[in-house]
């Protein structure tokens with residue numbers, strides 16, 4: 124049987140998608156070979172890659188003046204690619220610091236330019252929260268403002284898109300496609316695929332065309348957005364299988380009714396889990412309500428000595444990967460698009476049973 128997988132990444136994929144990939148594995152659409160064994164320049168593969176882009180554009184309603192790139196190296200390589208492409212003449216950018224991923228991004232950017240860090244993490248009544256924009260103190264001449272829309276490890280998420288002057292750059296690795304998003308508000312969006320899109324090995328970059336021509340001259344061609352855009356993300360061999368699988372996930376999402384429909388389910392999942400945690404004296408979520416993540420729900424047990432037992436019994440109930448990130452401990456349930464409402468219900472039922480047995 125397939126377990127419910129709450130892994131933060133690489134994360135659950137829709138069963139229907141894996142089944143389709145399995146059916147097509149040995150003989151893709153009667154061609155006698157797997158899609159993995161095809162040239163990325165073949166007309167068959169180019170059609171698959173173009174369809175994936177078209178479907179993503181449809182799902183996110185991406186305006187015409189944005190390029191969509193299918194790259195490699197994960198979100199982490201974008202931590203370097205972004206400053207190398209976008210810092211421009213002023214060589215200056217603002218980075219909003221809200222947790223571990225935004226910190227990694229700004230540390231990497233500091234190698235290339237003058238990075239102004241905005242400490243935006245705060246506490247309200249003992250709960251972690253994000254400071255309102257009015258308190259950010261942004262630079263007047265930043266080439267861009269970077270933030271991590273959803274901090275996957277901390278489980279803290281921005282409630283609204285920041286309203287800033289400079290082009291907005293956002294790490295959406297763990298929240299892309301989970302809720303409607305106005306792409307036109309951004310200069311650049313990027314996301315590693317392995318949370319809400321597909322298997323690891325693929326990174327999506329959505330970048331406004333007017334930002335393409337200011338890369339540093341020493342930038343590697345593979346990282347250069349203008350070069351990748353001109354070559355349909357095929358400056359070198361792309362992650363062909365991951366790209367194909369992402370395409371299957373996009374088709375699946377469209378069949379579900381698109382982002383609006385999956386967002387409704389995501390809201391129901393989050394409400395169920397946070398609602399249960401809030402009503403319980405045994406479990407606690409450390410994030411202020413307006414900044415709670417829709418996708419990553421960290422929680423602690425009243426008695427930390429029970430954590431190992433919790434994880435062991437959860438596994439026996441086919442509820443997998445609930446341990447928090449090694450840097451923060453506790454528990455974390457990642458409830459990405461591919462985790463169904465029934466999975467979250469099974470988790471809540473298990474958590475309730477656990478309190479009755481051991482609480």
Ligand SMILES: *Cc1c(COP(=O)(O)O)cnc(C)c1O
Nearest residue numbers: 197198199224275294296297315
């Ligand atoms: C997982 C994650 C990353 C790192 O992604 P890699 O693809 O492993 O480089 C960066 N940012 C966020 C918000 C993430 O969730």
